[in-house]
Amino acid sequence: MTSGSSATQAESTDRAKMLERLRGSSFGALVMLILQFALGVGVNLYIEPKKGGFGEAFTNGPLLAIHALLGLLLIIAAIGQLVLAIRARHGALIAISAVGLIAILVAASSGAGFLSDHAEGESLGMALAAAVAMLCYAVCLRIESERPPR
Secondary structure, three states, X not given: OOHHHHHHHHHHHHHXXXXXXXXXXXXXXXHHHHHHHHHHHHHHHHOOXXXXXXXXXXXXXXXXXXXXXXXXXXXXXXXXXXXXXXXHOOHHHHHHHHHHHHHHHHHHXXXXXHHHHOOHHHHHHHHHHXXXXXXXXXXXXXXXXXXXXX
16 A cells, blocks of 8 residues: 555545534534524413513523523534534535524524514514524535545
8 A cells, every 4th residue: 555545545534534523513503403493482482571682581581591592502503513614625515504604693683683672573584594594504414425426
């Protein structure tokens, strides 16, 4: 075995490990988004938060507090996913992960806006942005599961 083929084999192994990490990250983000969506439905049906802004998320009971905390964790997870995609140098995953992060940030912004003015449009914005983010991470899983051509 030559040193060239050893380097190619090591590079292939590193790429496989990176794709495995991306797969785990995408799946984790998708599961978190589904849980967040379910919590959001519960908050929408059973809690009438006081107007006031983001701080109100932690003073209106545990369901809304968990919803807000999971939202913050989702932002961190989405940033981590994007960093992994950039490190893997996978153009499609970089683009889709960036859109997923933007969708999560839009949902968070809509959530903060909803706490300020209780506008129904803000609630719809959260739900639609969450759906876009879920789609992004599902597409990431599909791309990551494809076998590279030999």
